[in-house]
Amino acid sequence: MSSELTSDYTVVHTKSKAFYERYERKDDLQHQTHFCPGCGHGNIHKMLASAIEELGIKDRTILVGPVGCGVFTYYYFDVGNVSAAHGRAPAVATAMKRSSPEGIVISYQGDGDLSAIGTAEIVHAANRGERITVIFVNNAIYSMTGGQFAPTTLIGQKSTTTPGGRSAATEGYPLHVCEMLATLEAPVYIERVGLGDNKQITQAARAIRRAVENQVRGVGFSLVEVLSPCPTIWKMTPVEAQHWVRDVMEKTFPLGVFRDRTREAQPLPQQKPAPPLEEIPGILGVADADLPEGNAHAMEGSREVDLQVRIAGFGGQGVLLLGEVLAEAGLDAGLEVSWLPSYGPEMRSGTSNCHVRLSRQPIDSPLVAMPDVLVAMNEPSLRKFDASVRPGGWIIYNGEAFPREYERADVHVLARPFTRLADELGDPRASNMVMLGALLGIADVLPQASIDAALRRLVKNPRWVALDERALDRGRKIYKEAHEGVLP
Template identity: 75%
Template sequence: MSSPVVAEYAVARGKAKSFYDRYERKSELQHQTHFCAGCGHGTIHKMLAAAIDELGVQDRTILVGPVGCGVFTYYYFDVGNVQAAHGRAPAVATAICRSRPGSVIISYQGDGDLSAIGSAEILHAANRGENIAVLFVNNAIYSMTGGQAAPTTLLGQKSTTTPLGRNAATEGYPLHVSELLATLEAPVYIERVGLGDNKQIAQAARAIRRAVENQSRGLGFSLVEVLSPCPTIWKMSPVEAQHWVRETMEKTFPLGVFCDRTKERLAAPAMQSAPVPAPALDELPRILGVADADLPEGHAQAIAGGQIVDLQVRIAGFGGQGVLLLGEVLAEAGLDAGLEVSWLPSYGPEMRSGTSNCHVRLAREAIDSPLVSAPNVLVAMNEPSLRKFDQSVRPGGWVIYNGEEFPADCRREGVHVLALPFTELANGMGDKRAANMVMMGAVLEIAGVLPDASVAAALRHLVRNPRWVELDERAMARGRDLFQQAFAATPPRSSQIRGTVSEP
């Protein structure tokens, strides 16, 4: 069998282990790639496979394939394979990288995929410094779809969609992806190489290996742009296409290293901080603030069992008047007291300027609709808010109005009104922003059922600053007093709310 002469030779260059032996793409073509004769993709595939072999990272490698002629990477590479949507490989690779930080993640993309439809994804993946290696195959044309213009198509180059040749005036200029990305601070290594001759090919192999190596060391974002022949679409022989890379493409896309921070990254810790170790599972409820043990017990027993509660409050004012907070304190106090509650804010641009309002319901029964379209208490922090909602107040309900004079045309039969200059009153107490809590005092008097302990607990939960808690508590007490003073002489006979509160 083997003679002594035979044993003297060893394989110096051969098919990489990282390739499958046979390609299951089509039953009849299992020896062959799907690439045209002389296509640069095959050459780049081989360089990548060799790098994976040499670095011993086959098991750790995840290859994200593009849409384009490179779509079938998974038929050839015996690694973990994920096929991405057109242009989205860097986004897909980003999440794989974040999910499996020890993996070697390669994003393989063509020029339509990367520089056109996926231009946002590549830019931001590079800018975040994702720990991925990108192989960018630039053949200046859309090949798979039959030769339409790409962002990388050369000026004057004919394509099926630039039949007269690319014209800068109408199609813009060839996009220099490597130069563009090299302006970012995060990438570790960006180089443009070519497949135009032996020297270029040897350099391309080195660059691809370096990108994969950087990635396997966790150094950050690397990109190798490869000027790659497409004999079929260029309508050239493979050898002519190779020459065209060297003699024509390279003039528009000069080769070279555009960014190299390898040394400083090796010296410094990786850009992306090491993941924080995951806490133990049984710690999660506490970390999320939902552990039963950490939640207050509340004062559910404080309300007599037979009392029916149905408080439907609308609170309205300008942004910054504490409308939402007033509602929150009310709802929190209701929850603490063992009631069913809901709090629904107006939101969106109203949060940032103009008016603000919220709906609050407190009830003993499950609350059907959290929307308060017909409140039995309206808290209006200003006149526009009053005018917006006053007609919706139920007969027997209440309007707490922040103003000395209640507009006469807003008065309605059967609706009780407490109109006071709450802002000035609060100002006199130390801060006009406590007006909402003075009005809260009046609401609490109307509601009648909320235990003081629940209100105090709610306030302390929502207002962290002790100075404000103290002021707010005084403000609420003042509001209660004012309400009692106003109605001590002539207590309203029956209101919607009090009318439904009956002792067992």
């Protein structure tokens, strides 16, 4: 709220200019917030808006909103607004602040968001001393979702998931976020305030302003925890809820300053900008010999390429390596490429698959929903992905015969016992390269030199390189014997 003294000594209170004039909500609700009567969020919003207005930072403020009752910050604050996934606001705020150091980035979070699912994010953001401001609204319960117990729920407090009251023996003790973060070296300012009476509210407004001002001064991480009434879930009147903050909640969460290095803190030096892309190989020490020789084997002409491949099998069958060799060869040939692996937690015999795209155009998504070619290294993979192959595409199947029930009239099929064929070459584990050879025969979009270079970069053992080369060759021949032509 802004206050003005007019020439006739009248005090005029107006809405802060950091708020939108009208809230773009449902038609008949554009003049009011979605908060319940007596909810602390409304007061905290006003305090934050006043701080933003008074500090003259509206045009460079970015508010990172939470999941929870505070989710709709973007309806109210006329600043940059970003919504973060549950608990992730400090991580999002970190990224925003680091990429826009001149911005004033404020993470606004409730206790379900910050002290439960987001515990790791807030601890590490504070420990890194990120130059952000965090407003932590603690009402000791999950409110938006109907009143489940939160890490901040008081001992004995009833919730839908602790109907008999929270017990230290089963749910542990209330988490004291300010005290916990105050054990860290980096934070500059940590204070807990309350909305239990007018005196507390005045102090809360001061603390919020200071936490924002610290960021304007560039001195480091600041967090203000606000004990806030939630009359609806606490099943109290607004007045009872306000008194409960002061008379009950405050006993578990004492108010006070837990860290204040605001005065002595000096503005931190500007963070170093990220190095230009071309310097990164040198920094990583992978320049020259380790890197592809910049389109050394670039393909002639401007032939269109847009190949989408799905490779699937069991872990240990070389599914991911097959995809990697394909993607690496595409990179060597100067194409845009993506390689997206997906596998279960088991080291062996779990499912494993990957998506590979090669294109002359920038790739919009690494996901391959309708592959041109499916490489199915076993029957479960065929069963899972055969229907996704685009009409006119190919299925390369590792089996004596293609199972009848998966036959489709609109796709080409190449079914061979690739494992046995690889065994004949010297090792059944080379079946992935025999299948890759068949795939390269079908797609025919890569120069041999790029495939050779990719293989040598990814396979270090010379014995395996020699075996894989034979396997690739065998795969190409298998395709040639079976079919002629290339993919459209």
